[in-house]
Amino acid sequence: MRSRPELPRTVGTPVTAVVVGGGIAGVTAALLLAERGVHVTLLERAAQLGGRLSAWPSTLPDGTRHMVEHGFHGFFRQYYNWRNVLRRIDPTLSFLQPAGRYPIISQEWPEESFAGLPKTPPANLLALLARSPSMRLRELRGLDGTAALPLLNYDREETYRRFDDVSAKDFLDALGMPPRARAMLFDVFAHSFFNHQEDMSAAEMLMQFHFYFLRNPEGLDFDAPNQDYETAIWTPLARQFEALGGEIRTGTTAESVEPGWTVTLGDGSRLSADHVVLAADPGAARTIAAASPGLERHAPELAAQLAAVETTAPYAVSRLWTDRDCRPERAVFSSVSREATLDSVTLYHRIERAAGQWARRIGGSVIELHAYAAPTGLEAAELTKRMWTELGGLWPETVDMTILHVEERVGHDAPAFNVGSDAGRPGVVTDADGLYLAGDWVRMPFPSALMERAAGSAILAVNAIIERYGVGPNQVWSVAPRGLLARDR
Ligand SMILES: Cc1cc2nc3c(=O)[nH]c(=O)nc-3n(C[C@H](O)[C@H](O)[C@H](O)COP(=O)(O)OP(=O)(O)OC[C@H]3O[C@@H](n4cnc5c(N)ncnc54)[C@H](O)[C@@H]3O)c2cc1C
Structure with missing residues (x-):
């Protein structure tokens, strides 16, 4: 508009x-x-x-007062409308800073990254598949190209008509991807939307692939507030x-x-x-x-x-203040593949000013763990315990850390x-x-x-x-509304 x-x-x-x-x-x-x-x-x-983007004060045992967020958020570059709202308070969006590379980590396979890919489709998709160790040429040949076509021809009407009654899991199964590519590239992405693949509409997932990856010139890079x-x-x-x-x-x-x-x-x-x-x-x-x-x-x-x-399913957010830092090469934000509970790890002290000052003063770290679609019926403390144990399997340096303070919660307000x-x-x-x-x-x-x-x-x-009062509308922005290969209507 x-x-x-x-x-x-x-x-x-x-x-x-x-x-x-x-x-x-x-x-x-x-x-x-x-x-x-x-x-x-x-x-x-x-x-x-x-x-779900709020923040409130919390006092650590050492007496320091910190603002604690409801959870770390990635401000993607194709959030044109949200960014225009934020420009009203900061015209250059100076409070947002690049979060850097965006790795996917797992116990089974070496790290992979979504960052630094070509920005335009289908070059981005091809580069991801070709570059990713998850997809050897031999395995690429095994992909069902026809089944993958809906990724490239998103159309609001047609995609929802054909795929809203299909689960995201069934759609991904039909692609015939090798397990590693499925886990490292697609499952992680699908899970970030707080819904379990078995329950989630494939049309909604296709729209999100289109929006985040396949049809926006900004790529998958994102920024985060430094305050x-x-x-x-x-x-x-x-x-x-x-x-x-x-x-x-x-x-x-x-x-x-x-x-x-x-x-x-x-x-x-x-x-x-x-x-x-x-x-x-x-x-x-x-x-x-x-x-x-x-x-x-x-x-x-x-x-x-x-x-x-x-x-949808509950989500868990646990922020931990610890006595030691993680290894220097760890990214600000990492997605986690194939753990029962843990879906992402954020090193708050490497992006947010106040957390950084505290961490430098004591030589520690401020780590936030997320579970986007957690098992139901578990208390926050139990989910923290599980996520922390899982992190220990991924990043051994965290095993001997002493936890000085925890803020943890389970949310039940994410849309299905x-x-x-x-x-x-x-x-x-x-x-x-x-x-x-x-x-x-x-x-x-x-x-x-x-x-x-x-x-x-x-x-x-x-x-x-x-x-209704004859007043001119606010301009509304969107990524290209249709996929590169969507048929003309
Ligand atoms: C852990 C976590 C991580 C996330 N990470 C990202 C991310 O990286 N990138 C991203 O884009 N999004 C992310 N999200 C999603 C993002 O937070 C939400 O999409 C967004 O904040 C939703 O905004 P909203 O205004 O629609 O809803 P909400 O933020 O839920 O706002 C609804 C408000 O209504 C209030 N309310 C409810 N009932 C009443 C009532 N009866 N009377 C008055 N007030 C009421 C609530 O208190 C609430 O403040 C994340 C969410 C969580 C939980």
Whole structure:
């Protein structure tokens, strides 16, 4: 969607909106609406903004106060919409720094890397396959080229029509890849989306391959903030929003919404507005809809769609402060292949300023371990123990480290992209006139994922609202929407 400079930039009459949820989607929607003259109240259940990208203070046993993130995030270069939001607080994005090479490590095979590949398809795919020790020429010949074609001819309509009812696992099985290539190149990639291959829609996985790897000129390189996320992102975005007259209410839960529109809060009070943007995580959006009987009467399709929205497997994040450093050649971020629990390792002290200062002072390290689709029913402490043991098998220098402090949590709020879920997935604009959805779980018309999906859907919601007042839309960006070999339609 292009901007229309010939149209007014702001609404000419008083317009009000309530945004529910203060993560990337909610704050993007709130800020961009406020820029257009809409009076916005932003509601966030937690004590701080940020949702799955938030940060909060924690005190170490040695008395040092650290900000702890909800989890390390890679800011990919093709996150055009999210980066444009961030440019509002830092025009040169100086707080983002390259995370460096991006290895995949495993106990079975030597390290491989996604970084430094050609940027354009199909050269990137061919270079990956040819360069990777996972794919010998002999094995390449064994690949089923016809089965692999959907990787190169992604098309929003056709890909979802053919592959939404197929599991990512069945799709990958049909490619006939040798086990090493499957584990090192494809399984790692598929797992990073928080869903188990057996449950995940192959169409959704193909879209993500297209978005992250096959059809963006930036390649798989990413950046990461060199400061904690509260300092770098949330405080400046909140200040900017408030300077535009926006109101932020943290520690405030929206319980239900009634057409018209009225939002009932946890303390029983009510807020009325012309528009509501529901930017809560998928489980919370489902809960709010279930508590809103008026919604079902007013918009039965949306109510049914929200009732069917699902969250996926739990994820675990454990940050450990240790007394010694890892070997110097270890990368800032490594993906892990073929471990039961551990999916990635981040060396925070090698990218974030405060963690780096602490680590240099005591000669230690700040290591974060992630499990993206963890076994269900396990406590955070047990998952930390398992991931730490698995890391010891990969990086022997960690075995004798003393752990000085741990921050650990298990999350249950990541969206499921189950087989067959696309057709019933609600989009940004709903059959409830005046209610819009935003978040990384919402159906999108162009390829995007995770943080970029959250920001992109929020911009679409803002555009849908301001369009009603004849105001020019925000420009929306996308990687090439179709695969290189997609047939012309
Ligand atoms: C460990 C981890 C690592 C990740 N790594 C990456 C990465 O490297 N790259 C990437 O792109 N993405 C990554 N992600 C995904 C990314 O964090 C999400 O895609 C993104 O933050 C989603 O933003 P959102 O605004 O859609 O949802 P959320 O961040 O979940 O925001 C929803 C907000 O709504 C609030 N809320 C819920 N219910 C209510 C209510 N009733 N009333 C008021 N408020 C409510 C919640 O408290 C929350 O703040 C990662 C996620 C995790 C957990």
